[in-house]
Amino acid sequence: MWIKRRRVLSLVCLMLLWGPLLVWSAGDTLRVREQEVRELYYTLKTSTARQEQRIEWLRTIRAFQLLWRDYPQTAAGKRALFTTGKLAFDLYRRFHKAEDLQNAIRAYRWFITLYPQSRLADDAQFQLGEIARQLGDVSQAQEAYKAVLQRYPDGDMRPKAAARLQELSLRQAWRGGDRETPSRRAGERLQQIQGIRHWSNQRYTRVVVDVDGPVQFRTNRLTQPDRLYLDLFPARLGYPTPQQALAIENSQLKGIRIAQNRPAVVRVVLDIRQIHSYQIFTLNDPFRVVIDVLGTDRDADTPGSRRTAQQARKRSPHVSLVQQLGLGVQKVVIDPGHGGKDPGAIGPTGLQEKDVVLDIGQKLRRLIERELGWEVVMTRDGDHFLALEERTAIANSHDADLFISLHANASPRRESRGIETYFLDLASSPEAMETAARENSTSVRHISDLQAILQDLLLNTKRNESSRLAGAVQTALVSALQKRYTRIENLGVKQAPFYVLLGAEMPSILIETSFISHPAEEKRLKKEAYRLAIARGILAGLKRYADQTRRLVSWQQQGMGAR
Ligand SMILES: [Zn+2]
Numbered sequence: 001m002w003i004k005r006r007r008v009l010s011l012v013c014l015m016l017l018w019g020p021l022l023v024w025s026a027g028d029t030l031r032v033r034e035q036e037v038r039e040l041y042y043t044l045k046t047s048t049a050r051q052e053q054r055i056e057w058l059r060t061i062r063a064f065q066l067l068w069r070d071y072p073q074t075a076a077g078k079r080a081l082f083t084t085g086k087l088a089f090d091l092y093r094r095f096h097k098a099e100d101l102q103n104a105i106r107a108y109r110w111f112i113t114l115y116p117q118s119r120l121a122d123d124a125q126f127q128l129g130e131i132a133r134q135l136g137d138v139s140q141a142q143e144a145y146k147a148v149l150q151r152y153p154d155g156d157m158r159p160k161a162a163a164r165l166q167e168l169s170l171r172q173a174w175r176g177g178d179r180e181t182p183s184r185r186a187g188e189r190l191q192q193i194q195g196i197r198h199w200s201n202q203r204y205t206r207v208v209v210d211v212d213g214p215v216q217f218r219t220n221r222l223t224q225p226d227r228l229y230l231d232l233f234p235a236r237l238g239y240p241t242p243q244q245a246l247a248i249e250n251s252q253l254k255g256i257r258i259a260q261n262r263p264a265v266v267r268v269v270l271d272i273r274q275i276h277s278y279q280i281f282t283l284n285d286p287f288r289v290v291i292d293v294l295g296t297d298r299d300a301d302t303p304g305s306r307r308t309a310q311q312a313r314k315r316s317p318h319v320s321l322v323q324q325l326g327l328g329v330q331k332v333v334i335d336p337g338h339g340g341k342d343p344g345a346i347g348p349t350g351l352q353e354k355d356v357v358l359d360i361g362q363k364l365r366r367l368i369e370r371e372l373g374w375e376v377v378m379t380r381d382g383d384h385f386l387a388l389e390e391r392t393a394i395a396n397s398h399d400a401d402l403f404i405s406l407h408a409n410a411s412p413r414r415e416s417r418g419i420e421t422y423f424l425d426l427a428s429s430p431e432a433m434e435t436a437a438r439e440n441s442t443s444v445r446h447i448s449d450l451q452a453i454l455q456d457l458l459l460n461t462k463r464n465e466s467s468r469l470a471g472a473v474q475t476a477l478v479s480a481l482q483k484r485y486t487r488i489e490n491l492g493v494k495q496a497p498f499y500v501l502l503g504a505e506m507p508s509i510l511i512e513t514s515f516i517s518h519p520a521e522e523k524r525l526k527k528e529a530y531r532l533a534i535a536r537g538i539l540a541g542l543k544r545y546a547d548q549t550r551r552l553v554s555w556q557q558q559g560m561g562a563r
Pocket of ligand 1: 337338344345353406407408439
């Protein structure tokens with residue numbers, strides 16, 4: 001008994017010693033961080049030279065996003081989210097990139113949802129009206145301004161919203177109710193729409209529109225019949241004309257149509273049966289627009305179905321940990337990187353990343369099936385090319401529980417060696433950014449653009465699970481290799497925005513198994529035994545993750561029983 005008391009006493013002493021210090025240092029870090037972002041903001045706002053650089057804007061926006069992510073419940077964190085929206089809208093007005101506008105809308109919507117009591121909530125609502133007004137979407141703008149009056153009758157934005165409503169009704173009367181539409185500027189080049197692809201299952205559809213260059217887009221959801229349209233401009237249908245109507249029969253969609261809507265506008269229409277939500281983002285090199293549609297699952301929810309618990313957890317964002325973890329891991333998607341025309345990184349003597357990771361993937365598949373009894377789906381089982389968006393689409397449409405992307409690292413610094421595991425987030429370092437740029441086969445500049453669209457993924461619960469999965473695999477893989485090989489360097493778990501992980505619905509990681517650019521590691525990667533050791537190490541990590549998951553579930557169940 002006294003042992004216990006002594007332990008409590010020493011804990012109290014420790015808290016007395018460290019408590020105030022910890023509180024003080026947390027507050028101090030926040031103050032320092034806020035000071036830093038404020039300086040970034042004023043440097044940008046006072047330098048016209050900097051404002052010409054898109055990257056400067058994105059860097060500043062990112063700093064505010066990170067501050068919000070780290071301190072979401074503080075006044076500074078809330079202000080940071082609001083400023084993110086403001087900066088993204090300013091950025092749109094300068095460069096006219098549709099994604100910036102989407103980011104502004106997301107930031108303001110998050111703000112209204114998360115902080116309805118904040119005195120900036122009505123400002124955020126008003127800004128949504130301003131964005132719609134800028135786009136010429138009169139009815140949406142009116143709706144937003146009306147919401148300011150109705151939801152925040154005592155807010156300081158009330159007079160401004162009322163004035164805008166009056167202005168819009170005058171303008172509408174003058175135009176005879178016509179809505180402003182995107183028009184073609186003289187001499188503007190029309191991008192060609194090359195085709196449309198899709199993947200789907202009972203609760204998920206991904207539609208990809210291939211374009212031969214960057215276009216802007218706007219979306220709207222219409223009722224009677226329920227449909228979502230996406231206008232791409234300036235654009236025209238390519239030749240040969242892509243298929244104009246795609247038959248698609250699932251619980252979310254009735255069909256997909258594409259047509260030249262106006263001279264410079266191509267419209268893609270998704271005829272909706274029943275959907276939960278949708279998300280749109282763009283990828284570069286080649287340019288494409290990706291539409292992810294999530295269903296409500298109802299049609300697939302048959303009694304006794306193996307996936308019922310998992311469907312239940314996906315339906316509601318507010319489920320308990322037990323429900324979230326569902327039945328545990330049953331199905332894994334293994335994604336050997338690159339393939340076909342894309343060799344990936346190439347070693348000093350010519351070893352190709354695509355061949356190495358395919359072999360490791362096939363070995364891992366056999367091990368998982370034999371030793372864990374899980375079902376395995378390979379994104380590719382041969383040497384063929386697969387676009388990045390296709391890989392997650394396969395994982396999502398198979399309802400997989402885990403997604404593992406396999407790669408080999410490369411660096412211009414010949415001495416770089418070791419093993420690292422990534423999960424999707426804003427880049428944790430310039431080196432992580434470089435790795436993401438290489439794996440995305442794009443430039444660091446494009447990655448900065450991608451950072452911005454990650455904003456709404458920051459609150460995704462899969463981030464924590466992915467981070468735990470990355471930790472389990474990294475630890476097990478490194479220790480397995482260290483038992484048999486010398487100089488295995490542990491580069492740790494890192495974060496970066498990888499296209500291949502974007503939109504994955506399950507915990508997902510990307511493993512850089514070794515540096516193919518390092519002569520000694522390339523030599524090892526050529527050997528059957530080393531590849532098998534890597535596969536075994538990953539297997540041990542997956543097993544560790546699944547065991548942890550089971551323990552977490554049983555702790556939670558015990559905790560619930562005790563209450
Ligand atoms: Zn790779």
